[in-house]
Amino acid sequence: MAARDIVIEEYTAQLQACMYQYSRAIYRSIKDLIDPYVAPELHLEYRRAVLDQCEQTMERLAKDPLYFAKPDRALFQDIRRYFPITAQAEVAWAVKEGVTAAVAFIEEQIEAGALDGGVARCRATTRKGKPCQRTPLPERDYCPSHQHLERSKVAA
Numbered sequence: 001m002a003a004r005d006i007v008i009e010e011y012t013a014q015l016q017a018c019m020y021q022y023s024r025a026i027y028r029s030i031k032d033l034i035d036p037y038v039a040p041e042l043h044l045e046y047r048r049a050v051l052d053q054c055e056q057t058m059e060r061l062a063k064d065p066l067y068f069a070k071p072d073r074a075l076f077q078d079i080r081r082y083f084p085i086t087a088q089a090e091v092a093w094a095v096k097e098g099v100t101a102a103v104a105f106i107e108e109q110i111e112a113g114a115l116d117g118g119v120a121r122c123r124a125t126t127r128k129g130k131p132c133q134r135t136p137l138p139e140r141d142y143c144p145s146h147q148h149l150e151r152s153k154v155a156a
């Protein structure tokens with residue numbers, strides 16, 4: 001496997017780990033609002049379904065961040081039936097907050113160049129503390145200006 005493919009896979013794995021945190025956070029913020037008046041085994045099923053939908057939404061967001069319109073509304077529509085009418089507004093608000101945070105995170109990643117169509121970027125950080133945007137040398141993690149970093153990594 002080429003170095004640039006490995007770089008892209010690492011980004012994807014990191015992103016998925018982050019999205020998992022966001023889906024857990026959304027789930028935690030709403031799980032206690034799940035309809036308390038259903039039978040215990042059904043209640044467990046509801047919790048699983050809600051967690052599952054949170055994860056699916058975050059997965060889809062990570063895979064398709066630019067073309068997933070209104071992900072907060074989509075998630076709310078998918079899970080609202082598991083909550084009593086009195087909790088709907090609170091659930092909608094919590095979902096919006098959680099999904100907005102995840103979207104902001106993904107947008108940051110896109111801005112940093114991590115996700116722009118799977119093009120590998122130099123892994124160095126510039127003096128201004130921003131990720132280097134240059135294209136790495138073939139089979140390398142760093143661009144020509146930062147290739148000394150690769151050598152020091154190998155030496156270490």
Ligand SMILES: [Zn+2]
Binds near residue numbers: 134
């Ligand atoms: Zn560089």
